[in-house]
Amino acid sequence: MRVDAQPDRRRLVMRFAISTTGRAFLDAMQGWLDQHPEAVGYDWLYDMRIYHGTVSHDDITQFARLYATIADERDAGRYAIFVSSDAAMPLWIRACALHFPRRILTVVRSMAEAEKLLRREPD
Numbered sequence: 514m515r516v517d518a519q520p521d522r523r524r525l526v527m528r529f530a531i532s533t534t535g536r537a538f539l540d541a542m543q544g545w546l547d548q549h550p551e552a553v554g555y556d557w558l559y560d561m562r563i564y565h566g567t568v569s570h571d572d573i574t575q576f577a578r579l580y581a582t583i584a585d586e587r588d589a590g591r592y593a594i595f596v597s598s599d600a601a602m603p604l605w606i607r608a609c610a611l612h613f614p615r616r617i618l619t620v621v622r623s624m625a626e627a628e629k630l631l632r633r634e635p636d
């Protein structure tokens with residue numbers, strides 16, 4: 514998993530490798546937020562187009578505990594957009610959203626759709 518920052522756009526882009534594990538997700542996200550806590554106030558774009566790994570709900574719960582200690586409501590109204598064609602992703606994201614109540618979590622099928630949301634363009 515690779516995390517790229519775009520501070521001028523207030524955005525993090527997480528690119529999941531085909532076999533990203535929960536440990537890799539936790540290490541990448543915890544390391545990034547330890548060094549850049551301001552990133553909780555950014556929109557987050559998860560590029561999961563090739564992902565077939567094993568990040569579990571337990572991994573998300575563990576990350577959410579760390580996240581909650583630093584978010585301090587700076588994430589209110591910020592997006593977490595998941596780009597994926599996996600038919601089960603919307604249900605999984607709904608479960609994960611309980612851990613991030615101030616973020617807007619959504620799933621789209623293309624990077625173009627994600628960009629439109631991030632630009633906050635109307636339909």
